[in-house]
Amino acid sequence: MTVVVDVDGIHKSYGGVHAVRGVSFRLAAGEMLALIGPNGAGKSTCFNMLHGQIKPDRGRITILGRDTTRLDPRRIWALGVGRTFQITATFGSMTVIENVQVALVSADAALAWRLGALGTLKRAEAERLLALVGLADQAGRPCGELAYGDLKRLELAVALSNDPKVLLMDEPTAGMAPAERIDLMRLTAEIARERGLGVLFTEHDMDVVFEHADRIMVLDRGNLIAEGSPTAVRHDPKVREVYLGGGSTFAAETEVAAPAPGGAQ
């Protein structure tokens, strides 16, 4: 097993709030690893530490063999870490393919686009990425006209533009219709397996999690309370307690204890 991310005892507090308490885990190449937990469990804080937006108070993060604990997001991205956002971050006034071209050539290309000179720059590579995510026929449309599900696919293409070995997806399917969610994560899982890409994702939709994660980690109030296969996590008493025993805050997520239709067993 090739370990692409190795997290060792990371902590983060905000004043008196212990957002993340001593979390450790590993992500392997080609693995789909889900990080779940109720609201406020610490998922976003973990993500933000992994991609460098915030620094842990303690602990160590190693990505692709490099200590990234104190690196800024740009340096982490340059190592081969792709990222998608909860809220899509595309340029609405550019065409679909221009968004990917800009990602492929980064800062210089944004200037080229403003000068109207993006032209054929990285066009073939951008076309390949659009084909990979099923958007080849949308390439010339203004990005602002895309349906939300297609925007999410475009974001995936943009995230893959630096040929990452690690992909961090913070609630990738937020705001999507249920069928689109399953499609996006199926596509992501296929790409992950083909390219040996390690994918860490947070997700509130338990059908998506149980259908597509190879392994699931459960956070509760900053602590990693369970970790294992979807079957093991589904039957873990601590997880059931967190999702079912905690009262109304967890009501929206009670599906965790119910068999996911067609989900992994």
Ligand SMILES: Nc1ncnc2c1ncn2[C@@H]1O[C@H](COP(=O)(O)OP(=O)(O)OP(=O)(O)O)[C@@H](O)[C@H]1O
């Ligand atoms: N910048 C901040 N300042 C103060 N407290 C914060 C900050 N960011 C997060 N917290 C607190 O840390 C805890 C963990 O928050 P975090 O956003 O990581 O949880 P989460 O699992 O991602 O929640 P959600 O599912 O609602 O996005 C919460 O109690 C939150 O209020």
